[in-house]
Amino acid sequence: MAFRLTPQERGFYPLFTRAAENIAVAANELAELVAAPSAERAAIAKRVKDAENAGDEVTHAIMVKLNSVFVTPFDREDIYRLASSLDDVVDAIEEAADRIVLYRLERLPAGITMQVDVLCRAAAATAEAMPRLEKMAQLQDYWIHVNSLEDEADEAYHAVLAGLLSPDEAITDPAAVLEVIKLKEVVDTLEEAADAFETVANTVESIAVKEA
Amino acid sequence: MAFRLTPQERGFYPLFTRAAENIAVAANELAELVAAPSAERAAIAKRVKDAENAGDEVTHAIMVKLNSVFVTPFDREDIYRLASSLDDVVDAIEEAADRIVLYRLERLPAGITMQVDVLCRAAAATAEAMPRLEKMAQLQDYWIHVNSLEDEADEAYHAVLAGLLSPDEAITDPAAVLEVIKLKEVVDTLEEAADAFETVANTVESIAVKEA
């Protein structure tokens, strides 16, 4: 673009950075929650909820700005998609934390720890990349990295699903089936978070290709 | 906008009003269905299905108009989102009614009645607000109200989920687990309807902010 954006129009960039930093906070809190004894989890879930609320505010600020400025640094639809997919990440992280507490899940399979670990790395990569959006600098490494993390997340997801639903020992207790249902919901929600990170990365790629 | 819309272009407004009134019909029928003895539910579900079909026709009319008029009263993408999210509401209401009958569910937990009650109130608020879209008058109260109803819906959803999946008495019967699976699908679908009402409200807010 040949013309200069005013500070008002450039104001999208810090909001995307804040959204991504907030996601990193939520992901790290979730990792702590999963590692914590079950009695301590409700307090940590509260902090994840705080991060989700902070994310909602950032999303709302982006949408209001999107609707009120005449010139945007990139396509309106791309801004909308980027904000929505960042919001989807933090929503899914919060939902996973919430369900672990709500369902009073005690023992979490190791696969869940692996899923959350991938989310923490995707969150760090996203938070590190967002400040480069303004200069469109070195973003390719970021989206390739997140796409490979999504493959890793898929593998972890598959392993934990197979373990839950096709366990080596046959399930003979109805309460154990109920436990599977609850754990599957957490595991599916973590996979949604990983998918949403990939959508964020794909949107950034799409923006970068247009600018090139 | 400085120029006048032709009647053809203004024709979107009555369609949105019809879509919202139709949702109110569907929500009220669903409330009746939930309160009815199970033997009478199939007949009521048929009426909810009729409302869904009527909704499909309105959505289709909006999309055809959207594609054929040159000037629209607000952004094409906003019209698309508003029509789609109204359609999502009635689809979810119909799916919930359908599943209750299809799964031959007898006893419905009180939490479902609470969820449906919130939906009826959100439907009334939406039907009442849509005719004001043309004048963009007093819409803020509407979207604030629907957002607070969504919080109420979330609370009802959480309570009913916890009751289903972490019941006070341990489940010892495999058939009872199957019942939980079926009820959870209904409960999840009602929550989708509440979320879709919020998307309708957020889209209206987005349109109103642009016009301001």
Added chain:
Amino acid sequence: MAFRLTPQERGFYPLFTRAAENIAVAANELAELVAAPSAERAAIAKRVKDAENAGDEVTHAIMVKLNSVFVTPFDREDIYRLASSLDDVVDAIEEAADRIVLYRLERLPAGITMQVDVLCRAAAATAEAMPRLEKMAQLQDYWIHVNSLEDEADEAYHAVLAGLLSPDEAITDPAAVLEVIKLKEVVDTLEEAADAFETVANTVESIAVKEA
């Protein structure tokens, strides 16, 4: 449009055709997988996965082209929606194949075969219609046909759901409930594929109405 599209801009058409042909391959492989003895399914699922990868490449090629050409044969949002919904079809087909193998499902209910059969017919109709997109010729028959296939898919879906969740003989074995959970996931995913075919058809209708 009064002006000519360059070959570069016309290049979208062959990509949509390739995406649809690829879906037909995936659907037919899925039909083979469902009919095969369970020991042979993993090898067939591998071929469905290959089709999904091929589909991802086509989707990516469409998105890169969309972001890099200045003139598109129809609205950017429509191209985006068409590519995304074709991608959703092949993703859902692959996920269904994957789950059947991952969960080591042996006996599949007849309703699943019916669902897959409808998908194969919708895939053939879509692959047959896509080459006509450039001339906008005889597309109405196609979208009417896919909409009626979607009704057929809904019926098959309902029947198989009712059979799984409200079986004539009461379930008394916890392992049988787990089996229901696994089969329900496959059945739901097949329904998602049918819905995505309908979204493809609706998008084509939307494009055709604008051109008319």
